Amino acid sequence: METTKYIWLNGEFIAWDEAKIHVLTHSLHYGGAVFEGIRVYETAKGAAVFRLRDHTKRLFYSAAVFKMKVPFSEEEINSATLELLRRTGLKQGYIRPIIYFGYGKMGLNPKGAPVDVAIACWPWGAYLPHEMVDIKVSKYMRIHPRSTVCDAKISGHYVNSILAVQQLEGSHYHEALLLDFDGNIAEGPGENFFIVSKGHIYTPPLGTILAGITRDTVIKIASNLGVCVTEKILRPEDVWSADEAFFTGTAAEVTLIRSLDDRQIGNSGKPGEISQQIKDAYLDVVYGRDSRFETYLSRV
Ligand code: PMP
Numbered sequence: 438m439e440t441t442k443y444i445w446l447n448g449e450f451i452a453w454d455e456a457k458i459h460v461l462t463h464s465l466h467y468g469g470a471v472f473e474g475i476r477v478y479e480t481a482k483g484a485a486v487f488r489l490r491d492h493t494k495r496l497f498y499s500a501a502v503f504k505m506k507v508p509f510s511e512e513e514i515n516s517a518t519l520e521l522l523r524r525t526g527l528k529q530g531y532i533r534p535i536i537y538f539g540y541g542k543m544g545l546n547p548k549g550a551p552v553d554v555a556i557a558c559w560p561w562g563a564y565l566p567h568e569m570v571d572i573k574v575s576k577y578m579r580i581h582p583r584s585t586v587c588d589a590k591i592s593g594h595y596v597n598s599i600l601a602v603q604q605l606e607g608s609h610y611h612e613a614l615l616l617d618f619d620g621n622i623a624e625g626p627g628e629n630f631f632i633v634s635k636g637h638i639y640t641p642p643l644g645t646i647l648a649g650i651t652r653d654t655v656i657k658i659a660s661n662l663g664v665c666v667t668e669k670i671l672r673p674e675d676v677w678s679a680d681e682a683f684f685t686g687t688a689a690e691v692t693l694i695r696s697l698d699d700r701q702i703g704n705s706g707k708p709g710e711i712s713q714q715i716k717d718a719y720l721d722v723v724y725g726r727d728s729r730f731e732t733y734l735s736r737v
Contacts, residue, residue, distance in 0.1 A: 438559060441525035445517050445556040448509070450524055456555065463538035463550040468593025470537035471499035474627075474687045477522055477530055477558070477737065480725035484528040485734035487687075487723045488650050489515055493534070495650070499589040500536050505552045507536055514554070515735065521556055522737045531561035531688070537592075564627070564688035569695035569708060570611035572625070574673055575601040579615040579623035579645055588648050598626035612684065614673075614697065617645040622671040624649075628684035628692065631655070631666075632676055632702075633711045639675070642668040651685040651719075654733070658718045661729065664711060676702060681709030683716070690723075691716035 444456035464470035473492045477484050493511045500507050509517070518532060538550040580587060580597050587594075601613040614630065617623040623645045624630050629652040631640045638659050640652065659666045676682055680703045682694040693712050696702060703709055708716075722730040 439561070441527050441557075441559050443521060443524050445521045447553055447555070448517075450521065453557075456557070458553075459540035461543060462540050462553075463542060463547050464592065465537075466543070467545060467547075468591070468596065469503055469547055470535055470592040471496060471503065471505070471590055472533060472535040472592060473590060475518075475532040475534070476687055476723065477527060477532060478723045478725070479528040480734065482725060482736070484522060484737040485725055486518065486522070486532065486737065488654070488733050489518060489735040491650050491653075491733075492687075493518075495590060495648075496534055496536065499591060500552075502586045502589040502591070503538075503547070505536055505538070507552055507554065509554055514556070518556055518558075519735060519737055521558055525558060527558050527560065528737075530559055532556065532558045535592075561688075563690070564686070565611055565684070565692045567611055567692075569693045569706075570684070571609060571696045571699070572612045572614050572694055573605060573608070573610040573698055575613040575615045575626075576604060577601045577613075577615060579617050581618050582645050587645055588643065590647060595626075601626045612692075616673075620672065621645075622673065622676070625684050625686070625689075628686035628689045630671075631683050631685065631712075632671065632679035633681035633683075633709060634675070634679045636664070636711065638664055638666040638711070638715075639669045639671060639679075640666065641671055649685055649687075651687055651690065654722065654730075655685050655691065655715055655719060657730075658715055658722065662714060662718065664715075673697060679703070681712045683712045685719075691719045 538547040539553040542550040629649040
């Protein structure tokens with residue numbers, strides 16, 4: 438992978454290669470870490486982090502689910518992130534803060550283990566680098582909301598996502614779509630899901646999904662464009678009869694979907710008008726070309 442010069446670890450900037458942990462780090466064994474994925478964009482006025490404060494807020498919400506006593510405030514993490522970008526010189530790429538139970542205690546209850554915090558950043562291009570993607574309903578069910586706290590971004594949840602992604606290896610599908618315990622559409626392994634039908638946008642309600650920050654941005658963008666967005670329970674049949682579909686996520690940004698389970702969505706197999714408008718508008722927002730969203734940018 439591409440690297441940068443420094444990683445911030447527990448309040449210090451250390452060389453990338455020196456950012457190491459003990460093999461008996463608690464969260465490595467049991468999946469009890471919480472993290473974020475954030476992007477920094479090179480705008481006309483310099484590098485800016487998109488919705489940094491909202492990502493940090495969600496990070497701390499996730500940490501609270503595990504009763505983690507985080508030895509830094511949200512403000513300190515925001516400042517450390519911006520300082521890391523200044524020191525590494527990264528203008529465009531990905532930022533990964535993680536809070537985890539460190540070394541010093543084994544056994545399931547993490548009480549007594551140190552709470553460690555790291556922030557890394559590196560250059561990272563498009564996550565799904567295709568004009569449109571072909572997706573498949575996963576054989577894996579999205580984690581049940583009564584098995585865990587679905588809207589926390591917990592490392593262990595990503596076992597479910599990894600398996601869904603691995604299932605598609607060697608196939609022509611670019612990404613998976615996970616259904617919930619009722620067979621309703623939940624989300625992608627790392628993306629929220631939307632369809633467009635007769636000029637109206639629909640997306641699954643919160644409950645079994647991560648409350649995506651890109652999902653929230655796209656809902657606001659759609660409203661600015663005068664397109665109505667409704668949260669609605671969606672089944673695969675609704676997708677086949679839809680005109681357009683797309684994924685949203687910090688990594689995936691707005692990724693247009695061509696087919697589900699080899700059935701083309703819409704008539705043309707080409708980017709749909711509304712999805713393309715949303716995608717273009719999203720890029721305008723993150724690159725600072727839409728002044729209505731200026732407060733979402735944290736200037737480096
Ligand atoms: N769902 C899952 C499971 C994810 O991992 C992500 C990526 N964080 C998303 C949705 C999209 O969330 P966001 O827009 O906040 O990146």
